[in-house]
Amino acid sequence: MNHKRTKRTTTLLCGATLLLAGVQGPALAAPSLPAQGLRTAQDVHAVQASEASHTVDLVSTADGFTAPATTRPGLTTFRASTTQAGKGWIGLARPKDGAGWDDFLDALSRALSNTPSDVPQGAKDLDATATLLGGLVIHPGRPGSFTQHLDPGRYLLFDYLAVGDAEPRYRWLTVSGDAVAQGLAPTATIVSKNVPGAGPRFEVRGTLRAGRPLRYVNEIPGQVNELLFVKIAEGTTEADLKAYFDAMPDDGTFPPNSPFVSASLGSLHLSTGRSSVVQVPLESTRYAALTWSKDATDGIRLVKKGLFTIVDVG
Template sequence: MTHRGNRATNPRRRTLRGAGALAGAALLLAGLHGPSGAAPAATVTGPDVPHTTEAPTTVDLVSTATGFTAPATARPGPTTFRASTTQSGKGWIGLARLKDGKDWDDFLDALSRALSDTPADVPQGAKDLDDTAVLLGGLVIHPGQPGTFTQDLRPGQYLLFDYLTAGDAEPRHRRLTVTGASAGRSPEPTATVVARHVPGVGPRFEVFGSLRAGRPLRYVNRIPGQVNELLFVKVAEGTTEAGLKAWFDALPDDGTFPPDSPFRSLSLGSLHLSTGRSSVVQVPLEPDRYAAITYSKDATDGIKLVKKGLFALVDVH
């Protein structure tokens, strides 16, 4: 019992330190890529792939300066989470399913270390996170730029949480109970972006289909033993893969960014997925050239995956 008591105290202090670093890095990323002015939101349109004869189950996630609202229950099956925020630095809501015997403190501690800016903390943090929860995505959004993500839910308990409040005195998180009869159908994506490890090459993003403004895309994480996100950010005219690589190579490990950024917009996209998971995502991308990037760390050595080639220049039509 004494060992359990120590575990409940000391990891909590470590959690707060790690969560503070996680939130600081997230906030820096939120403000890095361009001006804070909001772009108009895209409308969810287009045909659906049938799952049942019913429309998709849709739930709202609304973040403000003081908190976020989320449902306490949902039905099994494809569920579309429609997220918005009115406060900069708040509202990156993620979805996770905790494993048996794990709680919020276990999850926050493991997540903070898995995403830490201290490379030595990442490998064990990634292992602990894999033992603690399954990450099911979420959204990187901003005021005036809402989005949706769709997950196929099974009956059970889930966790909705705000990455950007991880270091706060009271991090924002809510329980979601999934129960009842299965219903709903998933939106039809026009493109699929796959993160995978290419033997002899390294981690890479591969794009299938056509990325289109105002239409959903599917993001799939196939990198073994690795949680990973997918972010889109507009690039300056003339940006090349070689130029991006040089900028990423200059990224320090402390969560700061070098000058002369090639980016000219805020990041939008999907929060972290565990290996083998996918999410249908829609964020307000516009017809333009973007970089598809991630700031996730390699679970084996804590090095940023972009430094190993996990980025791509893509066109949104």
């Protein structure tokens, strides 16, 4: 691994360490997919899927992670679990124009860098290199799933928490054959979008239910983005969260007195106009829905610009 790559992947892993401690969300996005994922809010509402979905199993252990080399096109539910703490956040991407793993990792690392000046060009390079199709933030004993529409082609599955390892965990997935059209039916949709006069915001549609699927849609132009859920201390308000985020420096460190009382669960990054149906083990309580992604125009964390909200899970 060369020095340039080591420096960039270390930046990603620093963010991941804080997230595992329940303080920070992932700093990563999954590679991009020219193939159509669950496309936009209008498209995905037309999908009335059954629970008997076409599934692919992803398993992470101390020895690595296993994933199939092939699957069929259409709506595909990826079921993921991990038995090793600090590993198993599997992302999905489709590289463009023959881009390889190193091309993807280099662009991803700069797009999600904790150095704000690296982010704008990194975001442009990432958009040219891959389409991010989500993935899962999970932990041992807390599995999850996400659903994507796969067109025929070649995709990349990778472990975000292992990108800085001497032997990064990634697998190529070839999609071919007859299409399927089944997937998980969500009870709610959360959309990240730009609101005129306000800036980036989350919009919640429907009702979040414990243990049930939800749909995440990224509508922010030119911006990869994730959706994370973190339990908050009793009595925490959105004003408290704003004050905490305002106190954050831009170098990836976090102030003391965190309002968060759990590790994060949720969806890894999506490219603009993409969506994913995600099922993670949320409980019936209050969470902060947030992102640790940086603004592709200036490298500032989007939570500092208002991209967070408090949600009640029933």
